[in-house]
Amino acid sequence: MSTTEIFLLAMLLIFTAPYLVWRFFKTEYFAPLVVVQIIMGIVLGPGVMGALFPDYHKFVFNPDVTKTLNGVAQWGVMLFVMLAGVELDLKKVWQYRRESATTAGLSLGVPLVFGCAAAVLLMNYQGWMGAKAANWQFMLGTGMACAVTALPVLVLLLEKLDILRQPMGQRIMRYASLDDVAIWGVLALIMLDWERVGRQAGFLVAFTLLTFAFRKLMARLNAEDRWYVALIWLIACAFGADWAGLHFMVGAFLAGVVMDAEWFGIENLDRLFNSVLLVLMPVFFLSTGLRTKWDMGGYSVFFVAGLLLVASVGGKLAGAHIAGKMLNWKSGEASIIGWLLQSKGLIEIVFANILLDKQIITNETFTALLLMAAGSTMLTIPIVHPKLNRAQNRGLVGQASS
Numbered sequence: 001m002s003t004t005e006i007f008l009l010a011m012l013l014i015f016t017a018p019y020l021v022w023r024f025f026k027t028e029y030f031a032p033l034v035v036v037q038i039i040m041g042i043v044l045g046p047g048v049m050g051a052l053f054p055d056y057h058k059f060v061f062n063p064d065v066t067k068t069l070n071g072v073a074q075w076g077v078m079l080f081v082m083l084a085g086v087e088l089d090l091k092k093v094w095q096y097r098r099e100s101a102t103t104a105g106l107s108l109g110v111p112l113v114f115g116c117a118a119a120v121l122l123m124n125y126q127g128w129m130g131a132k133a134a135n136w137q138f139m140l141g142t143g144m145a146c147a148v149t150a151l152p153v154l155v156l157l158l159e160k161l162d163i164l165r166q167p168m169g170q171r172i173m174r175y176a177s178l179d180d181v182a183i184w185g186v187l188a189l190i191m192l193d194w195e196r197v198g199r200q201a202g203f204l205v206a207f208t209l210l211t212f213a214f215r216k217l218m219a220r221l222n223a224e225d226r227w228y229v230a231l232i233w234l235i236a237c238a239f240g241a242d243w244a245g246l247h248f249m250v251g252a253f254l255a256g257v258v259m260d261a262e263w264f265g266i267e268n269l270d271r272l273f274n275s276v277l278l279v280l281m282p283v284f285f286l287s288t289g290l291r292t293k294w295d296m297g298g299y300s301v302f303f304v305a306g307l308l309l310v311a312s313v314g315g316k317l318a319g320a321h322i323a324g325k326m327l328n329w330k331s332g333e334a335s336i337i338g339w340l341l342q343s344k345g346l347i348e349i350v351f352a353n354i355l356l357d358k359q360i361i362t363n364e365t366f367t368a369l370l371l372m373a374a375g376s377t378m379l380t381i382p383i384v385h386p387k388l389n390r391a392q393n394r395g396l397v398g399q400a401s402s
Contacts (some may be wrong), residue, residue, distance in 0.1 A: 009060055010281070014069075014287075030378060030382045034156045034157075034281075041287070044286060054325055072287075073290065074284075077281070079276045081256065082255050082256035086264075087164065106322050111342075113143070114143075128365045133361070141361065142392050145308075150373075151253070153343055158173070166338070168333070171337070181253075185249075215258060226264060230259060233255050238251040258386075301371070305367075313342045316338045320335070324337075332390065342379075349369075349370060352370065
């Protein structure tokens with residue numbers, strides 16, 4: 001069979017398997033299609049299908065096919081994250097800067113501390129810290145993995161709950177986006193690549209200067225030209241961020257943040273958003289799962305996964321409740337925000353993959369983080385949905401917090 005034919009077989013699996021599981025088992029309430037796609041990516045990866053049917057797995061997901069899938073996935077997630085950035089209202093970020101900074105800081109800092117404490121406990125046992133990790137790298141890396149919020153998955157969950165454009169949804173987007181930028185900065189620190197730290201500073205300076213010129217240009221262009229220029233801007237920002245070590249998804253998000261939704265029209269953005277969700281994002285979710293290296297490492301992995309899940313969920317909820325007390329949120333807000341921010345998804349998996357590649361964590365720790373990411377994402381909708389219904393009945397969701 002040709003590479004094209006094998007690629008089409010892989011695409012058939014990617015789109016068919018999650019859909020059939022989602023429809024046949026009616027998982028919508030506890031596992032929306034996006035969560036099923038994440039899990040099926042793991043199942044179709046080398047740890048499950050690769051172990052059960054190694055020859056077939058190597059045939060379908062050979063290096064040429066995997067590279068092609070990764071290319072499609074990267075383009076899809078760039079568009080998706082850019083649109084998430086466009087959805088973010090910077091005027092609201094500045095208007096509510098005290099709330100945004102306080103909540104983002106606490107929702108990142110508290111689970112980071114909890115995760116670091118779990119890492120200190122793991123350091124007392126062999127097999128969890130990577131061969132090339134210093135103690136502080138393992139501790140900070142594990143802690144940050146517990147603090148991650150999966151921005152692309154969060155957007156999907158907010159869209160699923162129909163609150164993406166409501167005030168609460170916009171607030172949660174502000175918190176998560178500020179945390180995501182901080183996460184990649186901390187990752188650069190963990191890597192101790194001082195050359196890239198300099199590149200990051202250079203990229204941020206260049207991005208700031210070019211943003212003024214870009215915005216002036218976009219204001220003068222007609223609607224048709226704006227789409228093409230926006231895509232050029234997206235690619236340039238993603239390239240610059242990745243070259244600087246900030247990851248191309250950070251650049252894609254920054255590219256979208258400095259765009260105004262009014263330039264394109266809300267209806268047009270909605271159509272593009274839904275098209276990206278339908279056509280491209282399934283490839284991203286499953287291709288990332290295909291890159292995971294899953295070694296179970298015994299029953300202790302499940303215990304550690306549970307420990308990290310408690311650290312992650314407990315830390316996010318604690319941080320949100322502390323922020324709620326400080327900012328005088330209404331009753332119930334902190335719980336909803338904390339549960340939504342704790343969803344991990346594939347951003348945590350990507351983060352963990354980098355730690356594994358750099359031998360800061362072992363395969364066993366990676367597996368525990370993988371299980372934690374899947375578990376935290378599956379918990380979100382069943383817990384948040386009834387809380388959100390009660391809040392909407394009280395008129396809480398429709399109110400912006402000051």
